[in-house]
Amino acid sequence: MERYYTITELTREFGVSTRTLRFYEDEGLIHPERRGRTRLFRAADRRLIQEILRGRRIGFTIAEIREIIQVYKDPPGEAGQLRLLMKRVDEKRDDLKQKRKDIEETLNELDHIEEACLTRLAEIGVGT
Amino acid sequence: MERYYTITELTREFGVSTRTLRFYEDEGLIHPERRGRTRLFRAADRRLIQEILRGRRIGFTIAEIREIIQVYKDPPGEAGQLRLLMKRVDEKRDDLKQKRKDIEETLNELDHIEEACLTRLAEIGVGT
DNA sequence: ATTTTCTTTGACGTCAAAGTCAATTTACGC
DNA sequence: GCGTAAATTGACTTTGACGTCAAAGAAAAT
Numbered sequence: 001m002e003r004y005y006t007i008t009e010l011t012r013e014f015g016v017s018t019r020t021l022r023f024y025e026d027e028g029l030i031h032p033e034r035r036g037r038t039r040l041f042r043a044a045d046r047r048l049i050q051e052i053l054r055g056r057r058i059g060f061t062i063a064e065i066r067e068i069i070q071v072y073k074d075p076p077g078e079a080g081q082l083r084l085l086m087k088r089v090d091e092k093r094d095d096l097k098q099k100r101k102d103i104e105e106t107l108n109e110l111d112h113i114e115e116a117c118l119t120r121l122a123e124i125g126v127g128t
Numbered sequence: 129m130e131r132y133y134t135i136t137e138l139t140r141e142f143g144v145s146t147r148t149l150r151f152y153e154d155e156g157l158i159h160p161e162r163r164g165r166t167r168l169f170r171a172a173d174r175r176l177i178q179e180i181l182r183g184r185r186i187g188f189t190i191a192e193i194r195e196i197i198q199v200y201k202d203p204p205g206e207a208g209q210l211r212l213l214m215k216r217v218d219e220k221r222d223d224l225k226q227k228r229k230d231i232e233e234t235l236n237e238l239d240h241i242e243e244a245c246l247t248r249l250a251e252i253g254v255g256t
Numbered sequence: 257a258t259t260t261t262c263t264t265t266g267a268c269g270t271c272a273a274a275g276t277c278a279a280t281t282t283a284c285g286c
Numbered sequence: 287g288c289g290t291a292a293a294t295t296g297a298c299t300t301t302g303a304c305g306t307c308a309a310a311g312a313a314a315a316t
Contacts, residue, residue: 055234062302062303102186
């Protein structure tokens, strides 16, 4: 018998609310099993949630996340659809590369700020 | 006489609406000059807008962006404040590093998807 | 068995970040 | 100077992503 997770176990693990997970189900991102009305999350659901949250962290909308999941679940078979998908993938890639650059730059800025703080601290409170 | 930009020039350059720039002014992120009621944007405002949009792209809230701007404009002088700031900087750094990792992973996924598309395309429509 | 502790459902609320719209006011092109 | 295009302001609306109840049904613990 495969192990399953309760909803609160997962909320604790991932730091999200039950509302969030139910919301994701309403949005068609996950489909946990049911025993009666109670949701049973399997390892596959858990992994999917991890992916969803990763998407969320980098700013994907629910719709985008759903799209990606959809593509994995049932990839388009028709050539036109495939080309369309590749175009969208390309766009997303550019988007993410820009974001990565933005992040690098901001990390540099943060370094500068921290340095400035240290310098300033050394100037005033010479202790600690 | 220094050159200035009109609001629509900037909206076109950055792909945002006038409402957005006025919103940023309302939120105290920028302070363009005025001739009568009309806003005049200087090069400094323009650069600031670039930074704001960069912050936006990586998911900073208006409040966070305002905070960063504030720190540049008038860095805290008191030791406690400085340490607090450094803590916040550290947190942000962790956050951004996680995001960078998320992006790397997602870029990999996108590569896989694209490959799969190409393979599939080769299988069906053997010509272009 | 019954208390306590989840869990679910559904409806409504909220919050950030703008979008939209209407009614004026400029500014510009000639 | 005058018409037209652009800018401003203020109010209201929207959108996405949940939060917050309340009421009621199930589970677990004693």
